Amino acid sequence: MAGKLLIIGFGPGSFEHITKRAREALQESEVIIGYNTYVDLIAGLLSDQQIVRTGMTEEVSRAQEAVRQAKQGKKVAVISSGDAGVYGMAGLVYEVLMEQGWTQAGGVEVEVIPGISAVHSAGSLLGAPIMHDSCTISLSDHLTPWELIAKRVQAAAMADFVIALYNPRSGRRTRQIVETQRILLEYRSPQTPVGIVKSAYRDRQHVVVTTLADMLNHDIGMLTTIIIGNSATKLYDGLMITPRGYQRKYTLGAETQPLKPHQRLKAEAEPWALEQMEAPQEWKGSLTDDEDWEEWDEEAEIAGSDAEITSAAVQPPAGSLQLAMEALQLVTKGSQSAIPELGHTLTATESIFEFAVSPGIANKKLTAMQLCALGEIIGDRGDIEYSPHHQLIVRVKTDSPEQITTELKGQGLLLSPIGDVAQIKACDFCNLEKGEAIPYAEAIHNRIGNLEVPKELKIGFNGCGMACYGAVQQDIGIVYRKEKFDLFLGGKTVGRNAHSAQPVAEGIEPEELVDMVVRIVERYQTEGHPNERFHKFFKRVKEIEGYKHQEMVGFVIENAVCGD
Numbered sequence: 011m012a013g014k015l016l017i018i019g020f021g022p023g024s025f026e027h028i029t030k031r032a033r034e035a036l037q038e039s040e041v042i043i044g045y046n047t048y049v050d051l052i053a054g055l056l057s058d059q060q061i062v063r064t065g066m067t068e069e070v071s072r073a074q075e076a077v078r079q080a081k082q083g084k085k086v087a088v089i090s091s092g093d094a095g096v097y098g099m100a101g102l103v104y105e106v107l108m109e110q111g112w113t114q115a116g117g118v119e120v121e122v123i124p125g126i127s128a129v130h131s132a133g134s135l136l137g138a139p140i141m142h143d144s145c146t147i148s149l150s151d152h153l154t155p156w157e158l159i160a161k162r163v164q165a166a167a168m169a170d171f172v173i174a175l176y177n178p179r180s181g182r183r184t185r186q187i188v189e190t191q192r193i194l195l196e197y198r199s200p201q202t203p204v205g206i207v208k209s210a211y212r213d214r215q216h217v218v219v220t221t222l223a224d225m226l227n228h229d230i231g232m233l234t235t236i237i238i239g240n241s242a243t244k245l246y247d248g249l250m251i252t253p254r255g256y257q258r259k260y261t262l263g264a265e266t267q268p269l270k271p272h273q274r275l276k277a278e279a280e281p282w283a284l285e286q287m288e289a290p291q292e293w294k295g296s297l298t299d300d301e302d303w304e305e306w307d308e309e310a311e312i313a314g315s316d317a318e319i320t321s322a323a324v325q326p327p328a329g330s331l332q333l334a335m336e337a338l339q340l341v342t343k344g345s346q347s348a349i350p351e352l353g354h355t356l357t358a359t360e361s362i363f364e365f366a367v368s369p370g371i372a373n374k375k376l377t378a379m380q381l382c383a384l385g386e387i388i389g390d391r392g393d394i395e396y397s398p399h400h401q402l403i404v405r406v407k408t409d410s411p412e413q414i415t416t417e418l419k420g421q422g423l424l425l426s427p428i429g430d431v432a433q434i435k436a437c438d439f440c441n442l443e444k445g446e447a448i449p450y451a452e453a454i455h456n457r458i459g460n461l462e463v464p465k466e467l468k469i470g471f472n473g474c475g476m477a478c479y480g481a482v483q484q485d486i487g488i489v490y491r492k493e494k495f496d497l498f499l500g501g502k503t504v505g506r507n508a509h510s511a512q513p514v515a516e517g518i519e520p521e522e523l524v525d526m527v528v529r530i531v532e533r534y535q536t537e538g539h540p541n542e543r544f545h546k547f548f549k550r551v552k553e554i555e556g557y558k559h560q561e562m563v564g565f566v567i568e569n570a571v572c573g574d
């Protein structure tokens with residue numbers, strides 16, 4: 011009978027966290043070889059297997075015994091906690107096999123069964139501390155020179171890895187963790203979040219969230235895994251959370267407005283990306299914006315998205331190499347040797363503040379002073395995009411968005427958040443000469459302008475029946491005529507099958523208008539599905555304010571995906 015080596019990682023220690031294959035493998039084994047404590051942990055899953063218990067330090071003899079018995083034709087399980095390939099038995103067994111000239115084709119069969127390693131068990135109990143680039147370092151210097159371990163701690167600290175420390179301290183090895191903390195403090199803030207997890211998913215589980223400065227004031231032993239956050243890791247409600255990326259992006263007034271996927275992937279939003287650095291010609295253009303966008307959001311209503319409008323002609327910003335180098339320097343804080351030629355060290359996480367600017371609701375004229383102020387504030391730290399919605403979109407690197415807001419408002423500019431918010435798009439009221447309806451446009455803006463909604467919502471507002479600013483082509487259209495208002499709902503603003511909004515009411519009394527529009531928008535806000543455009547919402551709910559949705563008749567035309 012052919013023998014087999016089953017090298018099994020059984021996870022942190024609780025039965026719920028053992029994989030199905032690991033359980034099966036234990037069942038099909040005839041011999042179980044493992045360190046005493048581990049055998050005890052899985053004893054409840056064993057039946058009549060022969061058990062070979064060994065002490066902690068007898069790893070090599072454990073591996074040799076396993077190979078010997080497998081060669082005799084037995085199915086032998088070698089067990090490790092966590093994953094057998096992480097400071098476990100997998101490597102040792104292969105080392106013994108290699109020593110004997112084993113080959114996959116001719117030698118005894120080997121199966122390595124993966125398990126949940128301590129870094130992941132501990133991470134799950136701490137929140138989401140790993141998240142970004144991370145490494146594991148064992149502080150045990152029994153088999154590895156301390157000098158090398160210290161070098162790795164230093165390199166990982168320097169490169170801003172999230173670090174999981176295995177084997178942090180034992181009865182005899184007590185100095186290593188002290189020395190490790192000292193090295194880490196050379197590169198990371200004393201306030202860096204640190205998680206200490208003892209006996210994850212075992213009876214005596216104990217979880218502590220603390221800081222790099224304070225970590226040694228807690229119980230640390232052989233059953234502990236320590237996770238050191240990177241420079242962006244946050245403490246939140248007793249949890250440790252590492253963001254997915256470094257770049258924070260502010261938008262005005264609303265923390266719930268992350269950039270949309272296609273915006274996030276745009277070149278100017280990622281000045282630190284490799285793609286932005288000076289590259290050989292053949293690198294360029296290998297992945298189009300459209301591919302990026304589709305990868306992010308296959309389900310989205312692609313033809314109706316901004317991607318169509320904004321993805322054209324994205325140019326890497328001037329000085330992008332320098333920006334990338336600055337971002338790189340963030341992670342080399344304190345290490346002057348890494349990029350000495352830059353000569354300065356950034357201390358705060360870089361942030362992009364983005365918002366829309368316009369001269370006002372009805373006013374369409376920017377003064378030279380306002381443009382100068384914009385230019386001065388933005389300088390070479392950002393850019394201004396001319397949007398199709400009567401706004402300039404500003405993206406600027408800053409850590410004081412409030413100051414920018416105050417300065418620009420002081421110049422009489424109107425600042426608005428961008429993204430999925432309600433926006434009033436008014437006409438210029440014939441150069442402000444036919445201005446009777448302006449107070450209504452402003453009242454609507456004051457009540458619901460910038461309100462967060464399921465999808466961006468444009469409310470067109472025109473001051474006469476000419477409707478020359480295209481109010482009826484917006485999600486909601488309002489046209490002032492004969493001292494009353496006409497209302498249009500559900501325009502499809504972009505895409506090949508774009509259509510005007512449906513005329514639902516003529517002659518609405520001025521005193522009714524504002525409340526009615528507010529009710530419509532608030533209903534869309536509460537009942538709309540995430541990402542559902544207003545025209546789809548209208549179609550789905552069939553009726554708004556008593557106005558019935560009607561199918562638009564016309565050509566059936568297949569919508570095109572972005573870029574087609």
Ligand code: SAH
Nearest residue numbers: 092093096127128176177209210232234235
């Ligand atoms: N193969 C194992 C690691 C073995 S080295 C794995 O993949 O997880 C032993 C070290 O692992 C311990 O010193 C401790 O740092 C960590 N460890 C193992 N099990 C743990 C648990 N349940 N809780 C916390 N740390 C654990």
